[in-house]
Amino acid sequence: MREYPTKHREIVSLLLDGKFMIYPNPLFGVLVENDEDYIEFFKKSYDFDLIIETDFAYLSSEDVNEKRTRDFTLFLAILSRELDYSGKNFREKIQFGTFDIQEIEELLRQSSKWEILEKTTVADFEKFIKTWRSKNLLEVNGSKFKFTKAIKLFFRFAMEIAEEKLKEQNILEKE
């Protein structure tokens, strides 16, 4: 039997809880040091892909059809749009800023896109915030919240969509 790192059980249970592991959590360092072993461990034991980024890690599975993740992306997309419209540097604000839960709910409710959000889990905003706090995508402190480093995953998703769209348009233009 091979030897596992001392914090093996904590690492496995945190990730299996569907949580993001964020640097500087000491477990993240252990995970990175043993990245190849853990990637194999999660693949062989659960058929999950362990994704390790520069400053966060999470388990991913193509079989998971999480509507809540779709809702979170939708929330982030509309929040970015509203911040941009109000002249703020949305990316800087989301990556480094702190938000008031009530103010953001108000901002979203005033958005013309609320009609989409109200049909999702974002409608119960406090519960929505709690859900994503439990997954380590948000940090909550009293009535305030901020995004963790894992938010970059969703920004990259948006960039990839846009880049694909641009490629499509370029192809269309060439034709």
Next chain:
Amino acid sequence: MIKLSGKQILVFLQVHYEFVKEIFDVSKPDFILDSDTLNKYIEEYNLNHERKISITKLIDVKFCRQLPTKDYKVNRSYIDFLQFLFDDFTLDLPETLKERYKTIFELFSKLKTADKTSKIVVLITNIINVIDVFLNDIHRQTQRLLIDTESLKVNANEYSDLSKRLEKAIFWIDEYIEPLNKILEKGHPESFYSAIVEIQSYTSEKRYVAESYKLKREYAKLYASTLYARTELDQNLQKLTRELKPLLDRIKSDSIILSGFYHFVENIDYPEKFIIPIPHPIKKTKGNPIFKKFDSEAQFYVDQFNYKTADTFYVEQVEDLEWLPDSTYFKEQLLKEKGVSDFYKWCFDILKQHTEEITLSKYFTITNLLLEEDLAVDYNSDERNEIILDDAILMMPKVKIYERISNKT
């Protein structure tokens, strides 16, 4: 008016400052207006101002001239001055700048071979002027780009069409910032910066060794001019590389994110149109380390037996060769003890005398004696002992047991 004086022009600009500013703004960037538009602005202006203006007056002060197409073009000298006055410059393509600064190389080559003092003086004056013009150009470009970039960043509403915003950021980076960087690049032998450094080192020596005092003075002027140019260039380079480029890069990538989100929101009900799959972090999973394919593989294994008719199995009775006394025997033994201080341990010990294999069922056969009515039990102690059986480990309390006195009497 027979001859136009500078003072007349300045008075015209001062009196009709608002009109001039308005025409400057609306005719940008080519500074050409059709005659109807110009007449409309003149009429509107005259309605609210005591001192009137007319096309004739504008032509008299050389503010503009009429083109063969009947349009009006603002005079170049006014344009340059007004751009400086309003701190509002139009962008020249870097190619245009490049052509301009190449003349410095030509003039400098001529200077190195010139032998007549008068020729040297003229060349030096020309080089100083070209450097000045070029520095002015670079400064204007940088200012214009800074203002426009800020506006692109702040006025999101004006640039709410993300693709336009993105297009503009990419255009500025590719067409202006990168070529400007190349023109100013320090390490490149054909850059403007290299030309300045070369002239500086040449004049640095010449200002001491030139033949006459006049020439030394001229070389010293050119030397000073190159020193100033380097400082100016460094400042502009800093603005370009440390402020403008990162700002435009950010606008570019931010716009990309926003347009990606836009496509995502627009196609929210058609996930197949996302092109890129949405991130799929897992849900909370039970900590059960069983490979999930096990289920299907086990099912497959079981299924292969399904087609067979059911077989009947007869379970053979295994004859138990071991003989143990019944509970009556053990009760007798217990009574003989005249009181046992640790009943459960006694049960274990007495069983041990009759069998090597002490199982739960055998052990409980004896411990059931506890329920006999003629035996009294004392549970006072909290102490527990570990009893290790073949098929279980029990933590049993220490209980006293003895025969009821009433039974004896």
